[in-house]
Amino acid sequence: MVLLLFGPPGCGKGTQARMVSSWLGIPAISTGDLLRAEVEARTALGITAAEIMETGGLVGDGLVNAMLIRRVEHSDCARGFLLDGFPRTVAQAGFLDGYLASRQLPPGRIIYLDVERQTLVDRMSARRQCPVCGKIYNLLHQPPRAKGVCDNDGTVLIRRKDDHQSIIRQRLKEYDELTGPVLDHYRGPRVHSVDGDQPAERVFEDIAGAIQWAPEREPSSAA
Numbered sequence: 001m002v003l004l005l006f007g008p009p010g011c012g013k014g015t016q017a018r019m020v021s022s023w024l025g026i027p028a029i030s031t032g033d034l035l036r037a038e039v040e041a042r043t044a045l046g047i048t049a050a051e052i053m054e055t056g057g058l059v060g061d062g063l064v065n066a067m068l069i070r071r072v073e074h075s076d077c078a079r080g081f082l083l084d085g086f087p088r089t090v091a092q093a094g095f096l097d098g099y100l101a102s103r104q105l106p107p108g109r110i111i112y113l114d115v116e117r118q119t120l121v122d123r124m125s126a127r128r129q130c131p132v133c134g135k136i137y138n139l140l141h142q143p144p145r146a147k148g149v150c151d152n153d154g155t156v157l158i159r160r161k162d163d164h165q166s167i168i169r170q171r172l173k174e175y176d177e178l179t180g181p182v183l184d185h186y187r188g189p190r191v192h193s194v195d196g197d198q199p200a201e202r203v204f205e206d207i208a209g210a211i212q213w214a215p216e217r218e219p220s221s222a223a
């Protein structure tokens, strides 16, 4: 199964990606995380991406497409995978469609997390993340047990550079202009819309329900 978790920045894709991935036993691949790892490792891609990411823009389609393919060709993706934050442009969506067809994999199914604009801004402003295990917290609704440190490993939580007000606005603008139209590209029975403005467990139940209600017909040739 190939699942695409789709929605504006701050809609809860990262949190749900982890929950759905452990439920289905398929890897969750976040292009944002892959890019942040490239930035951290100071690769050529990372150096190019860093400046764009800091200003809330989108990294070029060619670079992101190539990076994604390198990741999904790993053996852990043979039974399927979940994408968080990809595709983010209509060009990326067309590229992914072509890639899945060429591998005789089923076309992706889209889970759209619907969340109101002001809620997105509030969530991103209050978001903190563990730089070691990646767990995401929200200071308002899902704070860590001990102030400022990760429940899992005690690491000091960080605020992503792009979770500051002016950058948040730019990311939402990029979403409206470039990423929103991806939903039109996929419009049809493969899109499951879920109310993302609920506690994480409820959102997860709705996603699981949507997947179970409309089970996918896996082609026999699918890996």
Ligand code: AMP
Pocket (backbone or CB within 6 Å): 009, 030, 031, 032, 033, 035, 052, 053, 056, 057, 058, 059, 060, 064, 084, 085, 086, 087, 088, 089, 092, 162, 171
């Ligand atoms: P995210 O962690 O998904 O919010 O992504 C953080 C940032 O990484 C975005 O604001 C973009 O700058 C970049 N990024 C992530 N995924 C993509 C993508 N599919 N295409 C272009 N840029 C991306």
